[in-house]
Amino acid sequence: EPEVTQTPSHQVTQMGQEVILRCVPISNHLYFYWYRQILGQKVEFLVSFYNNEISEKSEIFDDQFSVERPDGSNFTLKIRSTKLEDSAMYFCASQGTQGRYEQYFGPGTRLTVT
């Protein structure tokens, strides 16, 4: 069964450093998303991406964040200058173009900012 993959599974970084989180969506999907979940809190939407551009973003997704689809398979989230409050699980999701338009999630990257 096709699945979304994410790397790394865990990233530890110092405040102010740049991080890039990587995702490989399901191969025939065209809609891509990033969500985050701070420990003990609900899953929150960050950004959606379709046809090589951002289609929607939340207020969390400020100028420190960017997304890219550098090739036909990867989808990346970059945080330019990490803050302590960026520590969270970051989930990538992808969605196809048929049926119920369900979103499938990758296993997540745990980001720890020290």
Next chain:
Amino acid sequence: RKEVEQDPGPFNVPEGATVAFNCTYSNSASQSFFWYRQDCRKEPKLLMSVYSSGNEDGRFTAQLNRASQYISLLIRDSKLSDSATYLCVVKAGTASKLTFGTGTRLQVTL
């Protein structure tokens, strides 16, 4: 008012019990509804989509009441492996973001 509201639980039930979770949503324009399950520190996994007519998948039954903006999930014959957090999720449009509730924690015991 929260966009998606759920009772956080925990619901502690014995194996074999029937348990029901409820959820309300505030955006009347929501078009799609889902239940996801999340195990501790893992990704949300799609359990089932929720159709207007209600739908069943094995031991799981989901209902939607658009007039009341209310979604439910019924689990029959609970198994130990059903222990998880159940997330009520709504979506406004075809390619829209998912909006999550905080989840309801279920613990099934022997």
